[in-house]
Amino acid sequence: MVGGFKPGSFFFSIFLLIISVLLLRESFKINTLGIGWGGPRFFPQTLITFLLLLSIILVVVEGGKFFKYLTLNRNNRVPSVRWGEVLPVILVLAASLTYVLVIKIVGYFITTFTLSFIVSLMFRARVLDALLIATVITLSIWFLFKVLLSVPLPEGMFGW
Numbered sequence: 001m002v003g004g005f006k007p008g009s010f011f012f013s014i015f016l017l018i019i020s021v022l023l024l025r026e027s028f029k030i031n032t033l034g035i036g037w038g039g040p041r042f043f044p045q046t047l048i049t050f051l052l053l054l055s056i057i058l059v060v061v062e063g064g065k066f067f068k069y070l071t072l073n074r075n076n077r078v079p080s081v082r083w084g085e086v087l088p089v090i091l092v093l094a095a096s097l098t099y100v101l102v103i104k105i106v107g108y109f110i111t112t113f114t115l116s117f118i119v120s121l122m123f124r125a126r127v128l129d130a131l132l133i134a135t136v137i138t139l140s141i142w143f144l145f146k147v148l149l150s151v152p153l154p155e156g157m158f159g160w
Contacts, residue, residue: 005069008089013058020052107156113138
């Protein structure tokens with residue numbers, strides 16, 4: 001890592017920008033139900049726009065570090081990628097993709113708890129702390145959506 005440049009952060013910022021643009025494009029497919037302003041599109045598009053702005057800021061910051069890295073190493077134009085810096089990003093993305101594919105089959109509780117636990121361990125949390133973090137995240141999201149907002153969550157094959 002030279003000049004604060006981390007390849008994992010740089011690649012993640014680009015990935016986040018791409019995902020934000022794709023989500024914004026998909027949000028325009030939401031039916032407005034004839035409501036002009038403040039309809040069903042409003043909340044998702046507001047959140048996605050906020051995510052898009054933050055991802056642009058992240059790309060600019062990480063891109064600046066990348067440019068600084070390249071100017072400091074003019075002889076060696078290709079940055080050396082340390083897999084120890086990129087691997088956590090790849091694993092979190094793979095775990096998130098697996099989560100999306102499996103949640104309807106297995107159900108909300110097991111998949112959310114497992115994803116939260118694995119990600120906590122990947123960021124070097126102790127096992128007990130990871131269990132606590134996964135439990136708090138899983139129950140908090142369940143309470144917010146299922147209890148407060150009455151949004152059904154995937155029950156999966158176990159029915160819970």
